[in-house]
Amino acid sequence: xxxxxxxxxxAKLDLFVIVLINNVILIxxxxxxxxxxxxxxxxxxxxxxVVAILEAAFISLSLTSYLMQPLTAMWQAVLHLSxxxxxxxxxxxxxxxxxxxxxxxxLSHIYQFINVAEKVDTENKQKAKDLSNNFVAxxxxxxxxxxxxxxxxxxxxxxxxxxxxMNAIDLLDKSIYVVLDMAFPSEDTFDSWLKNAxxxxxxxxxxxxxxxxxxRDNHPMYLFDLAAYYNRDNTDHNETMLLLFDHTxxxxxxxxxVSFVALxxxxxRSPLTLLRGYIEVFEEELEGKLDPELEGFMEKMHAQVxxxxxxxxxxxxxxxxxxxxxxxxxxxxxxxxxxxxxxxALRIRAKVRGITLETRIDEKxxxxxxxxxxxxxxxxxxxxxxxxxxxxSTVIKVDAHLTKDNMVETTVQDYGVGIATALIPNLFTxxxxxxxxxxxxxxxxxxxxxxxxxxxxxxxxxxxxxxEDQGSVFGFTVQxxxxxxxxxxxxxxxxxxxxHGWIKNHSLYRQ
Amino acid sequence: MQPDQNQSRQQRSILCIxxxxxxxxxxxxxxxxxxxxxxxxxxxxxxxxxAQANSYDIIxxxxxxxxxxxIEILRILRDPTRLPPISSKIIxxxxxxxxxxxxxxxxxxxxxxxxxxxxxxHELVDFVNTIK
Numbered sequence: 261x262x263x264x265x266x267x268x269x270x271a272k273l274d275l276f277v278i279v280l281i282n283n284v285i286l287i288x289x290x291x292x293x294x295x296x297x298x299x300x301x302x303x304x305x306x307x308x309x310v311v312a313i314l315e316a317a318f319i320s321l322s323l324t325s326y327l328m329q330p331l332t333a334m335w336q337a338v339l340h341l342s343x344x345x346x347x348x349x350x351x352x353x354x355x356x357x358x359x360x361x362x363x364x365x366x367l368s369h370i371y372q373f374i375n376v377a378e379k380v381d382t383e384n385k386q387k388a389k390d391l392s393n394n395f396v397a398x399x400x401x402x403x404x405x406x407x408x409x410x411x412x413x414x415x416x417x418x419x420x421x422x423x424x425x426m427n428a429i430d431l432l433d434k435s436i437y438v439v440l441d442m443a444f445p446s447e448d449t450f451d452s453w454l455k456n457a458x459x460x461x462x463x464x465x466x467x468x469x470x471x472x473x474x475x476r477d478n479h480p481m482y483l484f485d486l487a488a489y490y491n492r493d494n495t496d497h498n499e500t501m502l503l504l505f506d507h508t509x510x511x512x513x514x515x516x517x518v519s520f521v522a523l524x525x526x527x528x529r530s531p532l533t534l535l536r537g538y539i540e541v542f543e544e545e546l547e548g549k550l551d552p553e554l555e556g557f558m559e560k561m562h563a564q565v566x567x568x569x570x571x572x573x574x575x576x577x578x579x580x581x582x583x584x585x586x587x588x589x590x591x592x593x594x595x596x597x598x599x600x601x602x603x604x605a606l607r608i609r610a611k612v613r614g615i616t617l618e619t620r621i622d623e624k625x626x627x628x629x630x631x632x633x634x635x636x637x638x639x640x641x642x643x644x645x646x647x648x649x650x651x652x653s654t655v656i657k658v659d660a661h662l663t664k665d666n667m668v669e670t671t672v673q674d675y676g677v678g679i680a681t682a683l684i685p686n687l688f689t690x691x692x693x694x695x696x697x698x699x700x701x702x703x704x705x706x707x708x709x710x711x712x713x714x715x716x717x718x719x720x721x722x723x724x725x726x727x728e729d730q731g732s733v734f735g736f737t738v739q740x741x742x743x744x745x746x747x748x749x750x751x752x753x754x755x756x757x758x759x760h761g762w763i764k765n766h767s768l769y770r771q
Numbered sequence: 772m773q774p775d776q777n778q779s780r781q782q783r784s785i786l787c788i789x790x791x792x793x794x795x796x797x798x799x800x801x802x803x804x805x806x807x808x809x810x811x812x813x814x815x816x817x818x819x820x821x822a823q824a825n826s827y828d829i830i831x832x833x834x835x836x837x838x839x840x841x842i843e844i845l846r847i848l849r850d851p852t853r854l855p856p857i858s859s860k861i862i863x864x865x866x867x868x869x870x871x872x873x874x875x876x877x878x879x880x881x882x883x884x885x886x887x888x889x890x891x892x893h894e895l896v897d898f899v900n901t902i903k
Contacts, residue, residue, distance in 0.1 A: 445872045446872075470872070521868070522867070522868035522869075525866075525868045526866050526867055526868060528888075529866035529886070529887065529888035530791065530794075530866055530887075530888075532888045533794055533866060533887040533888045534793050534794060534797070536888070536891050537794070537797040537891060537892050538797070539891075540891040540892060540893055541797070541800070541892070544893075569888065569889075572888070576868060587871045
């Protein structure tokens, strides 16, 4: 049975009866006054008019409160459930004389809604309570924050409060950016990541190293690694989690640049700076004044210092690569602008061993995209190797040309001792040196390992072809600038690459 | 030896903040030969005072010096709230090996960053000549 139809039917019936009774009273009055009492028309009309007005007033008053009973009850029910007017009494559906069934039915629906809403609310409160009662979250010895969709802190554990020198309760309902004013080493920041995650993913995770928190009244300066997790559909609306791994001590030391290699390099560089300086002064001041023997010694000294310089750079670069600290800045440059001066600087080393460097660079080469500093080390290492392993031969040929796949290739060919085929696969391993030659030829076994890493990081490849007693050809490729997917001048500035892959601007890659 | 050809035009002044005497001696020799007016200071605090009191055209700044580090001096000289601003060009000269991000940070504030071992005195002069 539809309660609303029943109510409407009852209302129609009630109204019909009332109007009928009203009319019957008026007709009966007319008959009584005119026929039985013989009143004249005017008096009768006046009396009945007054009766009609009184009747209308009585009916409208009583009928309104009667018909409005369901609405009044519903109004009471809504107010009763509203948190802002909860003092209103709950309606009693059983006492209603009109619309009892409909109101009872509607009230039961309303109470059901409220129950569902209250249940969700209680569950959420329970969940938040669970987190603060959760043994793991609360006692995790790592600062831990939970944020809602507006990046407001909804939970912070004991470690977080202690780290920031605040009470956990004071952290709640504050913006994370107010509490943690973090500085990141690159543009890859927490807020940019979160913004991106919110617009493009249901869940996401990320980590950052060396995040800095400036000192405040209640805590000192901190350096830490940050881990974050985001989940858009989390039912309790706590979308984001943050974990802070403190490394203040270790990172502060790093900032002072006192790693072992850095220290060693610094100690080696100082005397090298001086030696190179003095040699230059002597070469300038004594030019033409020395006998050929002393002139030869001077050149050899110069060559040895340059050799030592290469060695220091190699050590440093290997440490950088192993530490994932090597950063390459790829720039557009004519290949000859790099190759020519590098080879020229190597001529003195070749000369003191009686070797001539012959260079041939294809004039039609396109400009290349390379990191000049590191690629010079590659040329240095390959030519240096060729000099060391030249034996009695007196020529080393350097040739730059374009390959079939449009890469700029440079080959360094010597006609010396060569390498046995079986040993070739080991050449690019760190610290590997040809055991046949170890006693006669100096070196660290770092050069080829390093060169291969650098060439790869520059986007090219390094290869070798060799025959024992006939010499070796080492070749490497670099990419023409035009093959880079460069979209704007902004990209140009951000052409920065790590030895183990792109580290900035992931839109840049070879087409 | 010929008298220096650059003597006639106005000498540019260089403050060389370097505590390794052998190195500053070499740099001073080459820069003077190239016609620069060179002052060498090996103490950090003294160097900062000198840099603030005189308007050197170029400051060569070593990072490891006593009393105030080169980074501190750089920060103070490049502090945007300081008035009037120092017009000197600042070139970092160091043999320290820095983390890439630290180095990038220093480079941003300076007008040049050179590794001493990677260039001879002559090459240093060539570089300084390019600084306008």
